[in-house]
Amino acid sequence: MLKFLIISSFLLTFGNLFSEELPFYLTENYNPRFEYRNFESYVRSYQSTKHNHIQGESRIARRDYDVLSYDLKLDWRNPLSSPTALTSDRYYNGIVDIKLQFTKVTDKLVLDIGKTLFINSIKINGKIIDSLDIRIDRNKEELVISNLVSINTSNTYSFEVDYTYKGDLNYSDRSGFFLHEKGLSYKDRGKTYIVEEKVAYTMSEPQDARLWVVCNDSPHDKAILTSSVTVPEGFIVSSNGKSTITENLDKSRIFNFNHKYPISTYLMTFAASKFDTFSHTFTRKTGELDRLDTNSLVPVNYYFWATDNPTSDTSTQIYNVKKSFKNMVAMMEHFSDKMIPYPFEIYGMTAVAPFPYGGMEHQTMTTIHRNWLAGAESGIAHELGHHWFGNLVTCATWQDLWHNEGGATWTEALWAEKVGGKDAYKFYTYRNASNYLNSNQFLSLPAIADVTIPQLFTGVGGPLVYQKAGFVYHMLRALLGDEAFFKTLREFHLAYKFNYIETSDFADFWASKNPNLEIDLKVFIDQFINKPGHPKYELTPLIYDGSNKNIPKVRVKVSQIQSKIQNVAVGTPEVFIGYLDLVMYKDTTFTTSDISRIKITQKDTIIEFPNITYVPTALEALSFDFLCISEDKQAITSIESDEIGDEITVSSHSNGKSPSFSIENLSQGITQIQLLDLNGRFIQTLFESQTEKGTLKFSNDLSDVANGVYFVIVRNNNRMKTTKVSLID
């Protein structure tokens, strides 16, 4: 109920802000989660082992080497030469020269190889390795080279692997390499479209690069990539980095790519089709100290089918590259202003279809589903945002993916803020929180860091890895304030640039940069990432005696009760530390309220509000800045005293406006009885005198008091009791 009320009031505000055109991402049925992953069309069919989360230790499965570079040559003439996409079209030759350094003396090298790859030969430093020393474990998807001699840890070794890709049909299983023939019809959101030109592309996240290239397929092992792809006449290739083209005598063309910065295998991409192209240029501001790439001009290249490029961005044609990409440079400017400048030498997007996802943040060359050309600005922001969250600073393991996806999801809100201001940002981040909170299974969801690889991009992955994690970034901003938050973010990106992080690195870094906070940032991050759940609050109003006995003073008992919930996920903290925005409503229609930010470090917290001079009609926990839920708002039916001692009991007999009262368990001393309205305003004193131990009976004529419900507050020595009385003629 609370959420509904607050959303309604925001929508009203937005209605005024954007009276003509509500941004699409603020419309009621927009669900960001489904925008960038088209779950329906593609179900990962393989099993992956769940890595149990080990706290305080690295989860990186390290092999005895570090890849320094991949030099990759792909020959895609066979897949692209015929008009068909039959099984016989789905093979190509590849040669990958993997330069690496061993970290331990060993006689063995293990690489990843998918079931679609077959080895022709392997050379070490130019010398052919005996085929008897080469073994493929198809279950483990491992290529094992044995009997290596005289390996040391100071030299660099070149392993040149000559292989053939022999693919399956698309979608039947993990493919890695996708091929669609020209004219193929495909369905998208209920409509039928056709593939305009034959298209081949790779798609690797999380563990499918090994299906099209032999590699060390772990996100932490970044390396430099140079590559070339040979394609028939007329085809254009997009990939990571900058390209040059050479033409062969048979008119086939070689697209050579050179990317200056380290890249993880899951971020490598190749796409080829008879693409049309156009470009923008993003200009990095001069004089910025934290520029990582020194070139001022950053080309932004787009690849798409010619039919999706109408003459203007106002064309009514459904797919319109000019319209879809028109804010790209503004986005790059905004993200560069807020974070560090865009860190790579080039950027671009390639639109393909059919594509099993919405978008994929391949480093410097995002692949998007063609349907994003119908407008998907938050998705475009998301994939660009990944170039800081994920590509510049990469998840070390798949359990750290929240860093990438939460960060990119948060940058969607950062762009919404640029377009629609603070309220748009707030609404967008709150939508993330509420999508997570409203997901049916939220009570039993695991920790973000415990989401298994097959779940990452489906099922529980969305609400956790994208939306809850995205809200964690917003909570850090709310906690630190803009100045410290963006400063830490810039420092973080610089400290881990072109590198990888584990969750513990992230928490350590943010805590070390903000040591003077009232709460421990390490604990704060850990509780939302490494542990499941979120706080659930029970809010109990109490009243205490202030110096002026005619004015009620408010005290609120804040209790975290998440551990009492049925089906609560195992491991949910009994106490989440942080802050709570407590709403105190002043009236019974819940239209006016005060909001106070309260620090929470324990299960039960009692807070006094000396400046609140009314009895709140209801209390609520607000979850705009700090993830939580609270019981639905309800009018207060009684106010309990928290004083110790025999409880005073009050019974009233309502007799029109002459109620009679019986008050029991009084002790000897001064007893004062007051009538207050429901807003806590003093009406009149009903009784004030010395009383004996025992029971007091009295009645009042209250005919001059307006009809309504009132509080009766009994004070006896240091004790207090409140009840309600109805006064009606």
Ligand SMILES: [Zn+2]
């Ligand atoms: Zn993403």
